[in-house]
Amino acid sequence: MIATAWLVAGKDLRIEWRSRVLAWQVVPFGVMALVLSGLALGPTRAGHSSAAPGLFYLVVLLVTLLAINRSQAIERTPGTRASVATLGLDPAGVFLGKTIALAVELWVIGAVLLAGTVLFLHTALAGSLTAVPSLVLTLGALAAAGTLYGALTGEGAGPATLLPVLALPAFAPLLIAGERAFSAALAGGSPWEWWVITLVALVAYLAIGVLLYGVLEES
Amino acid sequence: MKQLAQRLLGPVTLVSMALTVWLGLVVTPPDKVQGDLARLVYVHPAVAWVALYLSFGTATIASVLYLWPRTRSVVADRVAHSAMEVSLVFIALTLITGSIWGRPTWGVWWAWDARLTSTAILGLLAVGYLALRRANDDPTLRAKRSAVFAVLSAINVPIIHFSVLWWKTLHQGATVFTANRSLLIHGIMAWTLLLSFVAFSLAYAWLVRARYRLEVARERLDNEAITEAIAARVLEGRS
Numbered sequence: 522m523i524a525t526a527w528l529v530a531g532k533d534l535r536i537e538w539r540s541r542v543l544a545w546q547v548v549p550f551g552v553m554a555l556v557l558s559g560l561a562l563g564p565t566r567a568g569h570s571s572a573a574p575g576l577f578y579l580v581v582l583l584v585t586l587l588a589i590n591r592s593q594a595i596e597r598t599p600g601t602r603a604s605v606a607t608l609g610l611d612p613a614g615v616f617l618g619k620t621i622a623l624a625v626e627l628w629v630i631g632a633v634l635l636a637g638t639v640l641f642l643h644t645a646l647a648g649s650l651t652a653v654p655s656l657v658l659t660l661g662a663l664a665a666a667g668t669l670y671g672a673l674t675g676e677g678a679g680p681a682t683l684l685p686v687l688a689l690p691a692f693a694p695l696l697i698a699g700e701r702a703f704s705a706a707l708a709g710g711s712p713w714e715w716w717v718i719t720l721v722a723l724v725a726y727l728a729i730g731v732l733l734y735g736v737l738e739e740s
Numbered sequence: 741m742k743q744l745a746q747r748l749l750g751p752v753t754l755v756s757m758a759l760t761v762w763l764g765l766v767v768t769p770p771d772k773v774q775g776d777l778a779r780l781v782y783v784h785p786a787v788a789w790v791a792l793y794l795s796f797g798t799a800t801i802a803s804v805l806y807l808w809p810r811t812r813s814v815v816a817d818r819v820a821h822s823a824m825e826v827s828l829v830f831i832a833l834t835l836i837t838g839s840i841w842g843r844p845t846w847g848v849w850w851a852w853d854a855r856l857t858s859t860a861i862l863g864l865l866a867v868g869y870l871a872l873r874r875a876n877d878d879p880t881l882r883a884k885r886s887a888v889f890a891v892l893s894a895i896n897v898p899i900i901h902f903s904v905l906w907w908k909t910l911h912q913g914a915t916v917f918t919a920n921r922s923l924l925i926h927g928i929m930a931w932t933l934l935l936s937f938v939a940f941s942l943a944y945a946w947l948v949r950a951r952y953r954l955e956v957a958r959e960r961l962d963n964e965a966i967t968e969a970i971a972a973r974v975l976e977g978r979s
Contacts, residue, residue: 669892673885679875686871687889690864693857694899725895733888736807 522614522731529610529618534625536595543626547591548633551584555637573642574652574703577634578696581660584630585692586685589667592623593675605738612735616668620730624664631660648707655702655712658719662695665726672737695722746949753946756939763932777844781925782932784837786940791830792862794944796897799823799869803890806883817883820890821873822951826944828866834859855911858900865893 537543558576595601596619605615635656638644670688674680698719702712764782771778802820805811838856839849850856872889876882925933 669888673872673889674875683871683875686864687868690861690868691892691896693861694896729892733807733891736884736888 522611522617525611525614526617526621529615530621530625531618533592533595533619533622537591537622537626542591543588543629547584547587547626548630550587551580551630551634552637554580554583555634555641559641571704573638573644574700574707576642577638577644577703578659578700580634581627581631581663581699582689582692582696584634585627585660585663585667586688588623588626588630589671589688590681590684592619592626592668593671593680596672596675612738613731615738616672616730616734617727620665620668620727623668624661627660627664628657631656644707648709652703652706652712655699655706655716655719658716658723659695659699659702662719662723662726663692665723665730666691666695669726669730669734669737672734675737695719698722749942749946749949753939753942756935756942760932760936760939763928763935768929768932774845777841780837780841781929782936784834784841785933786936787830787837788834788859789937790940790944791827791834792859792897792900794941795823795827795830795948796862796866796894798948799827799890800894800897803887806887807891814879814883817879817887818952818955819948820887822948822955824866824869824886824890825951826947828863828870829947830940830944831859831863831866835863853911855900858896862893862896862900865896869893 555576558580562572562576596605635649635653639646639649667688670684670691674683674687698715702715702719704710705712705715760782764779768779768782770776799820802816802823806813806816806820835856838859842851842856843849869886869889873882873886876885
């Protein structure tokens, strides 16, 4: 399972590295969304807003949807599913591999967006850096959940529009936990309880994915 | 016996509902503090019980049975689908009756309360389940994917249940029992409340049964249409 996971993760990341879709489409979209969030608040409020962690995570969710669609698009290219089936790869390993690759991509995007939040929404640099562990954890949970929801919508009609309908309600607890942890970090408080919620979600999604991804692959 | 029970389900549901309405609106006294507004207690908790636990629980168990290879059957898929559709109706009723109570009590139709928000999210997940079913034409693919989604969505149910303890927002905690299991509601009010739970549970069973039969009829119609189309093509080939 672990060997398959590294194989799939390496494959996805190499495809991403060569195609540069993340760098040229997803990251610019995220930065643009962050700038628009600042404009929506207005120039005076954007710089001092307590809404910055919420706006940051809202943009993260939008970008995550794009990244999930991108991750699943790789699987939809002609012959990919047949190749996976022929090679007899362990579905749990495929799930973990795709989750790892998506998590790495989201961590890169998250770093850029966090820098954008410091720059455009004037969040304190020290507080923002304190929020990094919770961001890593939240994005990891989003990657695990996203891989599952992406596979669910993969071959149905209108996967790009179906994904937000299925995934966003499920992402809501992660958005709340992430935002609260970020706010606590900025205020100098303790984000532990929010870390626990995120960690539980991460473990739950990983467990369900390992158990059920094979059923989706069977389909 | 089974057929008799199925035949009696509708009439028994109607009688229990009528009794609940009569007891709730006529026989039981108004509350000392909330007056007639408290009569919503004979609707809202029972509707929420059906929405969150009975129907979502049925959909989840039926989905798990479908995912388990030994118990996989089209019956489990139909039950999950029917239960989830009825669940959406009851979630909407839960939110509507909650809002009707919330407006005079809290001063707003909607509050960003943990239980309200998590229940609304569960409703959106039920909408997602139905959207997912419509997006897949292949019956096996549809059944598998919707079963996985139902299991994933069920994670939200314990969050809703414990939300009043974890976040301590506007929605009150346990209303019927105290922490040490003693009743907070007594006499005719308690009996009416109990009857409302029975009545709405029966209504749920009746609706799920009706939806299940509708699904079977729809599948039969689809199969007949396919058979007719094949026969027409065969005739075309012969002529």
